[in-house]
Amino acid sequence: MAVSVTAALLIIGDEILTGRTKDKNIGYIAEYLMGIGIDLREVRIVPDVEEEIVAAVNALRQRYTYLFTTGGIGPTHDDITADSVAKALGVGIGYDPRAVAMLRERYPENELNEARMRMARIPDCADLIENPISKAPGFRIENVFVMAGVPAIMQVMLDSIAPTLETGAKMISTMIEAEGIPEGHYAEGLAAIAAGEPRVSIGSYPSFSASGFRNQIVVRGKDAAAVEEASAAVRALLGRLRGDRSPL
Amino acid sequence: MAVSVTAALLIIGDEILTGRTKDKNIGYIAEYLMGIGIDLREVRIVPDVEEEIVAAVNALRQRYTYLFTTGGIGPTHDDITADSVAKALGVGIGYDPRAVAMLRERYPENELNEARMRMARIPDCADLIENPISKAPGFRIENVFVMAGVPAIMQVMLDSIAPTLETGAKMISTMIEAEGIPEGHYAEGLAAIAAGEPRVSIGSYPSFSASGFRNQIVVRGKDAAAVEEASAAVRALLGRLRGDRSPL
Incomplete structure (x- = not known):
């Protein structure tokens, strides 16, 4: 009896909806998940608006085995994914000491300003997803995996997540x-x-x-x-x- | 006072979710709508499953000024967009004489079999969207525009729709x-x-x-x-x- 493991993908970012950035992650993730026996069942693209992200995260995480997100985890004011995911799951968020340590590998103390420290804001009890390229980590909380939007970084994050995933019979x-x-x-x-x-x-x-x-x-x-x-x-x-x- | 005209895009097709076909329509449509002053606010990709299409059509058409869909209007059994849209809107569907006439331009009488006639199934009271490339039309019903998934055909359909759209202040x-x-x-x-x-x-x-x-x-x-x-x-x-x- 073939077991079915399902997933949704949530792409977060105004830049995709305005056409400024042409998405390169959907096709990559779709093919990747198919290859490891996970059925991608739905994709949504939403803007950098908290209530939209919260609504989409809650709709999708409850419906599928896994929810993957990309985008919105950088240091600028429009990077609101971590806070939105914490809100969706009803958990706290704060500076994660492990994430701070990762950022310290990249930035000297006097360069680790408030904006960059934003990238160390991680929902309580999340596991971190390492980012060997620019250090700022993604994270997993419950069945939600939060990844960077830059394709090269998303791809290494997906590689590090993949071995932790339950997979179904391959298609x-x-x-x-x-x-x-x-x-x-x-x-x-x-x-x-x-x-x-x-x-x-x-x-x-x-x-x-x-x-x-x-x-x-x-x-x-x-x-x-x-x-x-x-x-x-x-x-x-x-x-x-x-x-x-x-x-x- | 800048008027805001909003839109959602619904991409219908298993082939996008498996990564077999890499979507080329999202970026094109996003940029196109931005250029004519329509704000694309959300994109969803769903499989060729009637209940998924119906749910997405109803969620999106009620929320935005316009809903555009691509995919699922060909002659094969997995092309269920027209029937799903009719179901979502609670209207009947049948062979549209105008659509049948368009198909006759392309296919000789003895070639217009039952499968091809599927492409003339159009929800009641819909307006047709011409397809100069392969004839099988798209359609508009209320604020929902149903287009082909093949990029070249979608693009000419969008060109013919554009002059009929209410547009807002350009971004x-x-x-x-x-x-x-x-x-x-x-x-x-x-x-x-x-x-x-x-x-x-x-x-x-x-x-x-x-x-x-x-x-x-x-x-x-x-x-x-x-x-x-x-x-x-x-x-x-x-x-x-x-x-x-x-x-x-």
């Missing part, structure tokens, strides 16, 4: 090129295959470029035999359609 | 390079400027590359004079800090 997927067969020709057959095998999900993904449409069919599931059986049925369907078609 | 923004001054040095001064000018929002955006950290400060607002005043204060702050600093 197995196969991709089958429809090679010129239009979606509308195989859609009915595909629906029948999908309806007959509830252990897999089957998607059809058209893409469009200068050379025209390209359709890829992806069969996903946690039961290898079911995925293989459904994939074989898809290949057979495409084979029949190729036989049927009048030449291009 | 004006200035970007000021901190040129080597660390965030921790200007954070306190920046917070004071932000606190003193509620008509602007000020963000500090570090990025990290092989050549080290780079910090950019962005001042945004709808009142040009307020943006200019706050930007001047930020430049003066950075100037003072440059003067203070010991040489690198």
Whole structure:
């Protein structure tokens, strides 16, 4: 019986919503979690507004095994993630001595001003997530993992979190090129295959470029035999359609 | 008095949540809306699951001036956006004669099978959004705009929607390079400027590359004079800090 471990991702930051910064974390985290057997079920992007962050954190942490957040843990006034997460969870927040020690590795005493000390504000009883690049740590509290928004830092934080996560059965997927067969020709057959095998999900993904449409069919599931059986049925369907078609 | 017109974006599709397809629509739409004076306030990504789509559509359409969706309007069984939106709004759905006519432009009669006809299923009383690339239309119902997920098609749909939208005062923004001054040095001064000018929002955006950290400060607002005043204060702050600093 395949166990399902689920996750949500919350991206925090005005800069993504204005288009100023193009997000690079969603695709990376989605693929990473898929690779270790965690199902990413929802993503939200909210602005640097406390009540929005609190509402999203509470909606998502209660619904999924894990909630990952990125962004808003730097030293400036718009970095309000730690305080918002503490508020969402109803816990206190203060300067964490371990986080202060990490910042001291980077900043000489006379450089560790009030703004930088903000990066040592950590909700009570949280575990820290190390940041080998710029030292200011992320943290985990209950099932919420708070990471930096800068992709290079988020990525090393995710690497250090990953071994601590409960993971489910890995998703197995196969991709089958429809090679010129239009979606509308195989859609009915595909629906029948999908309806007959509830252990897999089957998607059809058209893409469009200068050379025209390209359709890829992806069969996903946690039961290898079911995925293989459904994939074989898809290949057979495409084979029949190729036989049927009048030449291009 | 600057009028605020707000929007949310709902991205529908398993392929984004598994990382198989890297989203290209969020950044494009965010920048586009910002450019025409609409504030994108929230983004959600949900899977191809009816109850998830219905819940997200209802949460977002009631909260913002407009809701834009992308994805899930093709001919295959996992394309359930139109039915889910109809359900969310409590309206009927059926084959729309205008949409059928559009599909007939693309497909000869004997090619317009049941699966393709799915693309002509449109909620009652919706307006269609033309798709000059592959014909299958998007639609607008109340304040919900349903677009294709394929970026090239979404982009032309957005162009045709834009003139019909109510727009607010445009956001004006200035970007000021901190040129080597660390965030921790200007954070306190920046917070004071932000606190003193509620008509602007000020963000500090570090990025990290092989050549080290780079910090950019962005001042945004709808009142040009307020943006200019706050930007001047930020430049003066950075100037003072440059003067203070010991040489690198």
